[in-house]
Amino acid sequence: MKPFQLRLFEDVIAPNHPPVYLPSARRAIYVVRGDVAIEFDTGAQHHPEQSAWLGEDSVALIAGSEGATLWRWELMSGSEPTPGEIASAPGASSTLKLAAPVELDPRQQWLMRCDKVQFPPGGVAHTHVHQGPGVRCTLEGEITIETLGASHTHGPGQAWLELGHAPVLAPTTEARDTTFIRCFILPRACRNRSSIRYVRPEDANKNKPQRYHVFGERFISLDAQ
Incomplete structure (x- = not known):
């Protein structure tokens, strides 16, 4: 690595x-x-x-x-x-x-993606992982990130890291909509595809209230920069 x-x-x-x-x-x-x-x-x-x-x-x-x-x-x-x-x-x-x-992993080929994730009041991202790490920042509302035995709540303008491989449960405030902007690094094979995977089988058929808008993706090189 x-x-x-x-x-x-x-x-x-x-x-x-x-x-x-x-x-x-x-x-x-x-x-x-x-x-x-x-x-x-x-x-x-x-x-x-x-x-x-x-x-x-x-x-x-x-x-x-x-x-x-x-x-x-x-x-x-x-x-x-x-x-x-x-x-x-x-x-x-x-x-x-x-x-x-x-x-x-330098053996993998990577892309950078920037997107927007929106939740209605009280929306929850059920326990999940992603195919790569990323830094998120709340634009409006409030989201709680429960991962690796810790829980942190992020309001407007607050940023956090998700490792990708570490499971995350993410409930949002019931007071209003919540939106965050995300930039993360994914294998190029994820191009035009969702990177999310749900950890618990019982979550597979639950309502997924979040909406996504991808601003763009770009293949990147890991050579020194």
């Missing part, structure tokens, strides 16, 4: 700020508020609120007239922290929400 860090930053860029530059990395960028133009090696894309971009190029981020709040995931080689905050941009800031160590 090869050590990596999957980290999540929140970037806030002022309205009409000059371009903000980031070096190459395996990353996903989700637009929480506002809008942003993302320029990369082979072109550019405009992303409004509630959309996402995935890539490995160095990029320029150009916020729109209302500015932009971004959640930015990066998969970095090695177990030691490396700089990831926005630099040389007085009208922009970065907050590290989570830097989580993960291990990936």
